[in-house]
Amino acid sequence: MKKVILGLSTLCLIAFASCKENAAKKIDETNVAAAAVRDASSSKFPVIEFDKKEHDFGEIEAKTAVSTVFKYKNTGDAPLVITDIKSSCGCTVPQDWSREPLLPGGEGQFSVKFNGSGSNKVSKSITVTANTEKGSEIVKITAFVKPDPNKKPAVKPVAAKN
Structure with missing residues (x-):
């Protein structure tokens, strides 16, 4: 039994050793060049630079709609793609942005x-x-909302005494 196991082990060792090829001969230089170009471009990112990071509306009356425009520029090395713009609540609505790639400098x-x-x-x-x-990236808006002059103050009910 020992001879059989020893014989099979020797046979497997010879089979693995004889199939060994020089791995360096299998490298295709065009693939190496393509990988170098891919790796160099993968480290390039678009950079979004805003004209302002915060906008203050100042004092506004309650329930008065106001709007502002945030302008931006792609100062990076790759096309910029904005996939979504969301606000922290439903009272603020971002809109009118391009979903098309913005080239560097655009x-x-x-x-x-x-x-x-x-x-x-x-x-x-x-x-x-x-x-x-x-x-x-995050931009902010701020405002001081003055109370609505037409709104009546809430009256607290007085508890009945027994």
Whole structure:
């Protein structure tokens, strides 16, 4: 039994050793060049640069709709693609951005509408999802929402005494 196992082990060792080829001979130089170009370009990202990172509407009346425009530029080395723009709540609506790739050096913009909800100092963030190195960028809007002069103050019910 030992001889059989020893014989099979020797046979397997010879089979593995005889099939060994020089791996360096299998390398195709065109594949190496293509991989080098691919790796060099994979480290290039678009960079989104905004004209402003925050917009302050100042004092506004409650329920008064206001809007602003955020302009941006692709200062990176690859085309910029904005896949989504979302706000932190439903009272702020980003719109009108291009979903087409923006070449390096190109400029774009999107608008943000705020419906004036809330009271006192209000701050909302808008997340821009793109193919940048970080994956997303954040811009903000702020406003001081004055109370609605036509709104009647809430009357608290008085508890009945027994």
